[in-house]
Amino acid sequence: MEDILLHICCGICGSSVVERLRKEGFRPIGFFYNPNIHPQKEYEHRLAVTKEIAKILDFELIEGHYDKDNWFKLTKGLEKEPEGGKRCSVCFKMRLEETRSKAKDLGIAKFTTTLTVSSHKNASVINEIGKLIDLSRFLPCDFKKKGGFLLAINFAKRYKLYQQNYCGCIYSRNVRRDAKSGI
Numbered sequence: 001m002e003d004i005l006l007h008i009c010c011g012i013c014g015s016s017v018v019e020r021l022r023k024e025g026f027r028p029i030g031f032f033y034n035p036n037i038h039p040q041k042e043y044e045h046r047l048a049v050t051k052e053i054a055k056i057l058d059f060e061l062i063e064g065h066y067d068k069d070n071w072f073k074l075t076k077g078l079e080k081e082p083e084g085g086k087r088c089s090v091c092f093k094m095r096l097e098e099t100r101s102k103a104k105d106l107g108i109a110k111f112t113t114t115l116t117v118s119s120h121k122n123a124s125v126i127n128e129i130g131k132l133i134d135l136s137r138f139l140p141c142d143f144k145k146k147g148g149f150l151l152a153i154n155f156a157k158r159y160k161l162y163q164q165n166y167c168g169c170i171y172s173r174n175v176r177r178d179a180k181s182g183i
Contacts, residue, residue, distance in 0.1 A: 001027040004139060005103040007095055007113035008032050008061075009168070011049035012161055016151035017114045017143045018057050029108065030054055033064030033098050035071040036091050037168040049162050056159060064098060075169075083172055084122060091169065092129050100134050110139050117143035117152055120167065 004026040008014040014030060021028045032050050037043040043066060054061035074094055078087035096113060103111040113130065116123035127140035143149075156163050166173045 001025055002110065003027050003029055003108045005029050005031050005099055005106065005108045005111040007099040007111065007115070008050055009034060009095075009114050009118075010046045010164060011051075011053040012152045012156040012163055013114040013117045013143075014050060014152075015053050015057065015155040016148045017117055018053075018059055019151070020143065020146070020148065021112075026110070028059055029106070030059055030061040031064060031099055031102055031111075032061060033095055033102070034168060035065070035067040035094070038068065038170040038173065040066070040068075042164070042168070042173075045162060046164065046168070052159075052161065053155075062102065064102065070094075071169075079171055081171075083120065083167065084125075087169070087171065088121075088167075089125060089129065092126050093133070096126075096130050096133050096138070100137060103137065110137055112139040112141055114143060116141055117148045119144055119149050 002025060004021060006017065006021065006028040008030045018028045032047055034043065037046060047063065051061060071094065074090050075087050078090060081087040092115060099111045099113065113126065115121050115126050123142035123144065130138035130140060
């Protein structure tokens, strides 16, 4: 089996992706790097779920630095962007660049991300960013295919795991909150 560094955006997304990568001949090593997640309590909650899934599925998990100040700096001026807009592309790029860097540091030839398992994320955009960062090392995938998202949801239900209701950044949280309150 070939090692692959798997950027994990949240635990439940990691579940179906880890299982799929194993079927495809990879040994996933998880990398939780998500300085976009706010507030910090939410970050810690998602990290805890990811650690639980790493135990259940028996894979190594590395926690990246919670570099929220840099994330805010990179996304400054993009606060009003819609979900899936320019802010998201900047966020994807930041996380994939750090994943590539960590893979290089660890001597791992390939990297990919769970971001494409979400039905709310455009896999083509994410894969293009990954290929621009490192065409030879990035494994482009659309993990929502073959029922990946549904498998992740069912995994969460089976193990009674927390499922978040927004992407992770404060701006997507505020949009979701405002929609619920009718603002």
